[in-house]
């Protein structure tokens with residue numbers, strides 16, 4: 001199992017602005033925000049990419065999405081809207097090979113993909 005940057009953040013070996021954590025996941029602010037709010041929701045379990053998910057991880061993925069929407073509600077931008085994204089592998093723009101969900105919001109986002 002590869003030890004990634006995000007494993008080190010989860011273990012508090014590298015500093016990050018942690019905004020939420022529970023038994024399953026840690027959420028912290030992206031160091032290069034692509035929106036007024038940009039938070040990464042990272043499972044404690046090391047899973048490299050979306051391709052490596054199994055049926056056993058179905059509840060865990062649900063928890064990442066629910067934690068993101070709960071954060072958006074707490075921070076007051078759930079109704080105005082936001083985006084949740086998993087990048088997968090090189091063409092998807094993934095740079096850290098520890099699965100993570102991007103929560104982007106806090107203002108209007110560029111429409112479209114690509």
Ligand code: 5GP
Nearest residue numbers: 005016028029030031032087093094095096
């Ligand atoms: P990916 O490109 O793999 O989907 O997303 C990785 C994200 O991690 C990027 O948005 C990048 O800005 C963020 N990132 C990279 N290094 C660090 C770091 O040291 N700390 C934090 N908080 N975020 C980081």
